[in-house]
Amino acid sequence: MQKASNGTRAGSRPEDPTGRKAGRTVSRQVLADHVYEELLASLMDGRLEPGAAVSIDGTARELDVSPTPVREALARLEHTGMVRRVALKGYRVAPVFTREDFADLMEARLAIEPVNARLACARLNPHRLAELEQTVTDLKSAPRGPSFAEYKDYLEADEQFHQLIAQQTDNQFLVGAYAALGGQVQRFRLFGGVGITDAENAIAEHQSVLDALSSGDPEKAEAAMAAHIQKVRERAMADAPEE
Amino acid sequence: MQKASNGTRAGSRPEDPTGRKAGRTVSRQVLADHVYEELLASLMDGRLEPGAAVSIDGTARELDVSPTPVREALARLEHTGMVRRVALKGYRVAPVFTREDFADLMEARLAIEPVNARLACARLNPHRLAELEQTVTDLKSAPRGPSFAEYKDYLEADEQFHQLIAQQTDNQFLVGAYAALGGQVQRFRLFGGVGITDAENAIAEHQSVLDALSSGDPEKAEAAMAAHIQKVRERAMADAPEE
């Protein structure tokens, strides 16, 4: 127990910049922020599997903090839908998607993301275009192997592309709406049973969306994004018929 | 200080059903739930004004609980965008919308709500239709006076209508996406400077949406909702030109 050894640990955060990289005037973090990021990373890269219990006390011991910041971090996470809480029983990682859940998720993406693409197109500039091109380049060059660890970069580039488009709408509400979906999409990619069975097509679709955006025609961008998401849905539905 | 008088209060929750109405097997609540609802109600009905500080300790004293559940409730609320947190400085009620924020909000609503209407229409049934009709009836019969208190019911019926349509999509993600916007819409109705200057038109538009839904034509429902939101935007923009 390291905790017992150093008596009062309260507020002893002067030497704890939480390892933020390249911190330019890092807005000071509190422990709950650190715990939140740690849990989120565990959820997004598969270390925490659906259905697993997330014990408050256990997480606190693991991260060597007290339960109070862990409670705060979990309260924030609950709102993302990635963990669920049952009063007096604790938190669990949200269960795996059913086929219906996935259909719902795609329905929601179809409502939001094409609009994002249209607005992002209208507000595009060279710098932003370069950012988007980078993610597509990353997607193409990411290694794709059979195990999860081997296509982690691929999934991250995929997510990054969609997230960037949301940010480029300059609309905080659309960013928020996409963020709520993006985490779920990523989790489904990991646990939904569908691998990257058809990465070539997916890459081609991303390229099409990028081309449509750079063409400057918002309608084309909207249509390209809608087509992409529909294709994603079709591929996933075909991969995991389940019945 | 009531707290000092009853010694340990921990776990003394057997006699605290938190007053949930018509509790059918009320899933047990914890204090954080109660605090959350209390704060949310204060935000939604205007008792907490934009920019006001929400002190953790102060709220705890006011509600006669310890700061721990208050921290948890505020962590959840932060994710709704209605309060903002600055590390080591505390929480504040999110500031009043600017004209640009409002435009963004309407842009986001235009992406989501027409789709909600289309899907709700496809999944409509007599019971659901009756629910919708009730909210329109409430809207028509709600008193509308000059002061806030006098059109509180009007605003609630308005919000209820849109929320019901979101729920009737049977899509948890769209419900969540709308919920994130609905709170902001309601807050803008209270503090955005626009009153109910043109309630007759707004009521007529709700009726149009309802008619389109009951016609059974999803495309008509989608169009009616889009038209309604655009009109709302136009009215608000005209009311508060600001420049």
Next chain:
DNA sequence: CATGATCAGATCCTATAGGGACGCCTCAGG
């Protein structure tokens, strides 16, 4: 008068204590 240091109170943040509920394991009895 303007400006900057100093101090006190309020507030945030984290750790810790302790009560109640639940699950598991053990063990005695049928």
Next chain:
DNA sequence: CCTGAGGCGTCCCTATAGGATCTGATCATG
């Protein structure tokens, strides 16, 4: 062998203590 009661540990939940930090006022100085 099977079953049920009791003990024990774990976990959730809330309260409280106390260090760290911020804010606003006071006061001294240029």
